Amino acid sequence: MELDEILETSVFLKYWNVVLTIALIGILSKWLWNRKGHKQIEREDEDNEILADSSSKAEEIDYAPALEEKEHIAYKGVAETLSGGAKQFYKMMNDRRSVRSYRREPIPPIDVIENCIRAAGTSPSGAHTEPWTFCVITDMEIKQSIRDIIESEEELNYAQRMHKQWTTDLRPLKTNHVKPYLTDAPYLILVFKQTYGVTKQGKRKQHYYNEISVSIAVGILLCALQAAGLSSLVTTPLNCGPALRALLNRPVNEKLLVLLPVGYPAENCKVPDLERKQLDDIIVRY
């Protein structure tokens, strides 16, 4: 039997092509539609997995809030301020610079670092989930391992992975893949975002807007370090997250957000001769 003979043996087979065309148009339409919808959600919200699930399964689950439901309490407003207010605070923060070379000694007292992390932990977070873990490294062997991981990845980043415009934009900052600050700085703080949590009942707990929340906590950490007279540098080691998470034995729900060396600038410390934008370049009044 030849192919055309087979195709002629039944009405269904004869019109197979028509059926296929309809299926093809259907699949293509759905794909285009999904693609458009997916992009919109990406643009709108980082946590698309916590948007409403239209499946009926959702109705069967017994929901409980992650936080206890208690009576709200009175709040009279801010009690602790700075005597010089916002002006003093701005002056303090305007003095901050990103520092890439550190003195090995003196080592700042650990309780200063702890108070800075306590301050960072006062950050607001989506539904008060507090989705942060601060890993504080003082052990030289671990610092060396971190440096090895980052320098080998950064060598690849600069040579192959980063777009030429990116490495060009970094040229005025004189950065490259060699990072002595990772072993010189007395402290390394690795800030992990917990992409989800686990309730006391062992259920998965959603961490809404965890990246924004943890980044805000990092902003508060920078202010605390500045108040304490310590320097730091916010780094985002590209492609190093999984290896560093494994090295520090952190659970799978934690993703590295940033790494900060912390300490005092080296004697010969130099920083880029940068200016900051003026107020009128960043504010719009309505």
Next chain:
Amino acid sequence: MELDEILETSVFLKYWNVVLTIALIGILSKWLWNRKGHKQIEREDEDNEILADSSSKAEEIDYAPALEEKEHIAYKGVAETLSGGAKQFYKMMNDRRSVRSYRREPIPPIDVIENCIRAAGTSPSGAHTEPWTFCVITDMEIKQSIRDIIESEEELNYAQRMHKQWTTDLRPLKTNHVKPYLTDAPYLILVFKQTYGVTKQGKRKQHYYNEISVSIAVGILLCALQAAGLSSLVTTPLNCGPALRALLNRPVNEKLLVLLPVGYPAENCKVPDLERKQLDDIIVRY
């Protein structure tokens, strides 16, 4: 001519079904492959567009850094600190609460708000791109329009878009779609992240890690407001970004990150009876 006659008029038309089947398999495979690859990139890095472009086009472009290349300057370390250091700073920040009801008066002086935004503008950012815009709203008509946009979207969010676990997790915070603070608070600050910029030569300028950078700036803003004795609330109005951007006439490269009402708490202000995690729940020492 009947359909089967038409289909039999040429060899191509006869085997149309076979051609269609092959096309269908091809499209399906490509779709599945793309889907897998897309997910992997999302997990690794937010800025996949700035990763190296393997196409040869990249070689033809004349790259210039966004910043001027200048000699670096000496940096002696932090000069402005707090007399009470990290401990004082922690005490100040631990006093901060997210406030959802505001007094319409007194109106804090605008120069206090400006100094807070100046402080936020000292934030570090990827390759010093400073990718933030702070829109400060005092006009009551605009505040009312913002409230209208957010309340109508939030009504849909709570009723339809948010997963039931999400609305359940918000129950202890007693939030809903009604937001009087959007018209009561003397100031609204809408913080936009600039997803890219434009160079003086009119070329597109990459803003590396712009969401993390702007969120860190928001953390510094919260500290400045606290230092000035002002209360605020970090909100992420879901699905409202495009409408608010249009209302404020912001360019397409700006995306709303957060909105903060700023002022003094209402006389009868209440806040959730929350505790913060202890230091040992957020720190890990190595």
